[in-house]
Amino acid sequence: MATGKLFIGKKVRELRQARNATQVQFAERIGISTSYLNQIESNQRPVSATVLLALAEKFQLDIAELSTGETDRLLSALSEALSDPLFENYRPTPQELKLITQNAPGIAHALITCHQAYRRKSEQLAGMDINPDRSGLTETTPYEEVRDFFHFVDNYIHDLDIAAERLAARLNIPDINSQTALADHLLRDFGVQTIHNDGGDEALRSYDPERRVLKLNPYAPVQTRIFQMAVLLAQLGAADNIDAVVRKAGFRSQEAAEVCRVGLQNYFAGALLMPYGRFLETAHDLRHDIELLAARFDTSLEQVCHRLSTLQRPGHKGVPIFFARIDRAGNITKRHSATKLQFARFGAACPLWNAHQAFEAPGRIIRQLAETPDGMRYLCLATEVTKRLGGFRAVQTRYALSLGCEISYADVFVYADDLDLREKTSFEPIGISCRICERKRCPSRATPSLTSRIAIDHDKRLTLPYELL
Structure with a gap:
């Protein structure tokens, strides 16, 4: 593995401290001098390939985990x-x-x-x-605070994921019908009966803790009903784990804590329906075909894409991907990236990104080979999904789902099979957000870049009314 100059002093120091070792003891364990270890931990010197291999051998670490994320x-x-x-x-x-x-x-x-x-x-x-x-x-708003929390923990919550995987093994998910397995578990272990509501209640899920009755909306897709049953199991069976995560996060407001609690319940539900080991193995075997994965685990496309973005278990990681959900106005309502492509925290997404085209081609998975201003290349996938609850007059909510990977991982995606990944002209230039994009003459620019000055030539008009210096 080519590492270049890799400065990981903080991670090495945390590794040493977790084992209650002095610098002398730790340096001796990996076969280097104490002074070299001191320089590594203070990021005065990069780690060598020899030290990386020693860390991997002595402490069973995945080398890739030390250098990304x-x-x-x-x-x-x-x-x-x-x-x-x-x-x-x-x-x-x-x-x-x-x-x-x-x-x-x-x-x-x-x-x-x-x-x-x-x-x-x-x-x-x-x-x-x-x-x-x-x-x-x-x-910041509570939602922004919680969004940043999940972003900086790499969208992976280890204790919850492990607990959900163990429960899935007990219930034999996904090898038997998930809806039946969850309903039986709710009744047997928690005394909760699962029924449909009368159809007049628009709620996806209504739980009466006094009567121990869970009502589900009969007009919701079956995958949604299954997911809401799993959410209730998170509330009833994983509350202690969730409370511990919320306390450790140290949110500044109770609102943020409650928003995070909802996010963690949803996380547990996804991890229960798509248990880590089985899902990771199946994703590899099916070459990340999201439609086949949804059929295999009886989940929605959005649930599959979201779960793919959480496969960050130490020592057992999946392909690093980015995932986003975008509404028709261009707002990014969900986002996570385990790649170098990091979504802008403010403003809309790049208009050249294929995610926006998904609304024009419902039912299709659109592919794009893209290159960002830093020279990184990506396989980008996008598809439109519609959420509808009810009959003819029900409001439809449409989203674009976008996911992708760095081009070095594209061969494990079925969607890349017939694309020319070597030809430079195959890659379309995209940015992150107009406000921070470095491309000077992009005809799709919505606003000037904050990092550039504006020049106006009154005698000459290009596509844009200004030039960026």
Whole structure:
């Protein structure tokens, strides 16, 4: 494995401290000098291939886990925050950003939080939306705080995932009908009867704890009803695990804690219906065909795509992918990336991204080979899904689901079989968000980049009314 200059001092220090070892003891264990270990932990020197192999051999570590993930996500978020015009007199170099995220991630998180507070206050002041019942102007919304929580834990909650997988093994999921297995388990172990509501209640799930009755909407798709049964099992059987995760997260408001609790219940439900080991193995065998995976595990396409984004178990990781759900206005309502492509935290997604085309081709999976300004190349997939609850007059909600991987992993996806992955012209240029995109003359640009100055030539008109310098 080609590692280049790999600075992982924080991870090595955490590994040593977790084993209550001194630097002398730890250095001796992996066969290096104490001074070299000290330099590694302080990120003054990169780790060599020999040290990486020693760490993998002595501590059963996956080498790939030491070099990807958290740093890329934090680096992207910090870079976006510092692109704000607020910092127009300071443009950190890529090396400076790396030093901050690798050596002082706590400071990086704090700066991101401060920037979020600044943006929130600016937006509220601009809209004259000051609520005297609140304690000043809010830093971030509860949803944003929870979104960042899942983002920085790599969208993987180990204790919940393990608990869900064990329960799935007990219930023999997915080898038997999930709906029957969950209904029987609710009745046998919790005394909860599962019935349909009378059809007049629009709720997907209504639980009466006094009567121990779970009512499900008969007009919801069967996969939705199954998922809601699994959510109730999370509430009844995994509450202690969920509470522990929420307490450790240290949210700033009770609202955020409750929003996270909902997210964790949904996480458990997905992990129960698609147990980690079986799902990972099946995804590999079916070459990540999301339609076949949905049929195999009796789940929806969205549930499958979301689950693929959570396969980050240490020592047993799946293909690193990005996943997003986008509404027709271009808002990203769900997002996660285990790749170098990190979604913008503010603003809409790049209009050149194939996700927007999914609404024009319902029922199809659209493919795109894309290249971002940093030169990274991706296989991008998108498909439209419709959520409908009821009959002819029921409101339909349409979303685009987008997922993909770095091109080096494309061969494990069935969707790449007939694409020319070597031809440069096969790749379309895309960005992350117009506000931070470095492409100077993109005809689809919606707004000027925050990192560039604007030049106006009144005697010449290009596609855009300005040029970026």
